[in-house]
Amino acid sequence: MSVPKPTEGELEILQVIWEHGPSTVRFVNDQLSTQKKVGYTTTLKLMQIMADKGLLRRDTTGKTHIYDSAVSQQKTQQQLIDKLAVTAFGGSAMKLVMQALGNKKSTQKEIDEIRAFLDQLEGGEK
């Protein structure tokens, strides 16, 4: 297999890196620590494992290693959506979308955004 689906803990790390770009373990751990209690070596270990798996790339030239994402945010998100669609929505991404829209107090602005997005989808069809 190529790159495995990230686990939940791994996703938390990916999100930090997707948002802030290449980061040190220290930085990622600081970010995670604002959300939950987590030891430094725990984060380190996870990131090392992720590098082994191919989820992260690391630059070991400097004193402190710099980790960067080796997977695209969009591809990963799509992978997770597809997985959820299969495991919880009988394979229907549309049902998933409906559910996400339905049980959500969407603002008028959001609804308009979706409409615009749909228009765009129709326009750019191939």
Place this chain on the structure above:
Amino acid sequence: MSVPKPTEGELEILQVIWEHGPSTVRFVNDQLSTQKKVGYTTTLKLMQIMADKGLLRRDTTGKTHIYDSAVSQQKTQQQLIDKLAVTAFGGSAMKLVMQALGNKKSTQKEIDEIRAFLDQLEGGEK
């Protein structure tokens, strides 16, 4: 905590029960077996655990126990979407929806469905 988030294996079982209603272990196992190889006692054990967790209810009056879902399909699906939104979309369900719509070759019919759904959302606002 009340009812925990179902695991992947548990979701497969829930889907069978959501679709077919109250079921025996035998039936659920037969259904799962059409998708993947799985031992009878494996399914049994999982369903027993799910009953302990509060994901399933069971009727033990008869010879063979009958299991029914103790969690609503819709609530569970929403729970999973919310979780995915948080762990992979920075908490934004809208981003999740966009992604789901975007990287999906949506048919015209599906797009129209979503539009109708949005109209309905606006109409039934409180």
Place this chain on the structure above:
DNA sequence: AATATTCTACGAAGAATTTCGTAAAAAGTT
């Protein structure tokens, strides 16, 4: 009634994930 089949209960092995302690290397400080 004896035999065979089906089902539940139990426990435990296996696998994947998460956590962290300890030690050594590297860098910074006094």
Place this chain on the structure above:
DNA sequence: AACTTTTTACGAAATTCTTCGTAGAATATT
């Protein structure tokens, strides 16, 4: 240079999830 801090490496414990073997109870079959 000696000391402190930071970082990496390693391994293993703890947790959660999954799988299944075995035994015994319940039911059905011959």
